[in-house]
Amino acid sequence: MRFASIGSGSEGNGTLIQADGQGAILVDCGFSAREALSRMAGYGLVAEDLAGILVTHEHTDHIKGVARLANRCRVPVYTTWGTWAAKLNGVLDDQLFRMITPHEHFQLAGLSIQPVAVPHDAREPCQFVFERQGTRLGVLSDAGSVTPHMIECYQNCDALMLECNHDLKMLADGPYPASLKRRVAGPLGHLNNQQSADMLSQLERSGMQHLVVTHISQKNNHPDLAVAALIESGACCEEIIRVATQNAGLDWISVQAETVTN
Ligand SMILES: [Zn+2]
Ligand SMILES: [Zn+2]
Structure with missing residues (x-):
């Protein structure tokens, strides 16, 4: 299995996942259809390679190009009823x-x-x-709190794409209006660096090959702060951490099947 990010952050998100010899899956399309196809080309993919688009929720940075891309390229869209009803009903x-x-x-x-x-x-x-075949990739962003259910679901991932949206101090000192600061930091907002580090430390992660930091705020965080929080928590070593950025995303990463040693 391999995965990549075609861009990650509040201006647009898109994640590619592909099992060996299979079509690719696009999780979210927060870019225009044209922009998404142009970015995908940089990963060696054309529209015909897509087996499906998964949509996590209806915020623009995740859903912007979904309907147009799906309609134009005849790609099925997998999402919840609530997400469909919010933004895709009548357009998809x-x-x-x-x-x-x-x-x-x-x-x-x-x-x-x-x-x-x-x-x-x-x-x-x-x-x-x-x-x-036993190899697990977790994708997690856009969560305001860490629930016991999330802790249960993301155990034993071989690779994890994990939101580190903001640094609490940078958010507090930053340019957002007070209401938006409250929303972002609130229980239905986004995971801050410390929350993500704490969550990671609660996961069984001995087989983890790759940890990709995602959805980093360009105004309220810095990649170095996010990485430092993860390392300082003791939850993760630096060697396996990568950062997915807004403009460049992240190139393909292969997740290897676990080799059992005696
Ligand atoms: Zn988002
Ligand atoms: Zn969101």
């Missing part, structure tokens, strides 16, 4: 809507996919864990 061709629920895993493009309900200020948001 009905024939392309595949309803998922956060309580049931489903199969797509050689992957078993477990949706994970998260606390975020959207209608029915969920994040995902992808599994292929």
Whole structure:
């Protein structure tokens, strides 16, 4: 299994996941359809390579180009009823809507996919864990709090894409109006560096090969602060950390099947 980010942050998100010899899955498309296709080309993919688009929730930085890309390229869209009702109803061709629920895993493009309900200020948001023959990739952003359910779902990931949205002090001192600061830091907002580090320290992660920091705020955080928080918590060593950025995303990363040694 391999994965990549075509861009990560409040200006637009998109994650590519592909099992060996299978079509690719795009999780969220917060870019225009044209921009997404142009970015995907940089990862060696064309629209025909897409087996499906998964949508975590209806905020613009995740859903902006979804309907147009899906309609134009005839790609099915997997999302919850709440997300569909919020922004896709009437825009996405009905024939392309595949309803998922956060309580049931489903199969797509050689992957078993477990949706994970998260606390975020959207209608029915969920994040995902992808599994292929025992190899697990967790994708988690846009959550205001860490719930016991999330801790349970993200155990034993071989790779994890984890939101480190803001540094609490930078947010407090930063340019956002007070109401937006409250929203971002609130229980239905975004994970700050410390919350993500604390969550990571609660996960069984001995087999973790890659930790990718995502959804970093360009105004209220700095990649160095996020990485430092993860390392200082003792939850993660520097060697496995990568950062997905707004403009450059992150190049393909391969997750190897675990080799069992005696
Ligand atoms: Zn977002
Ligand atoms: Zn959001």
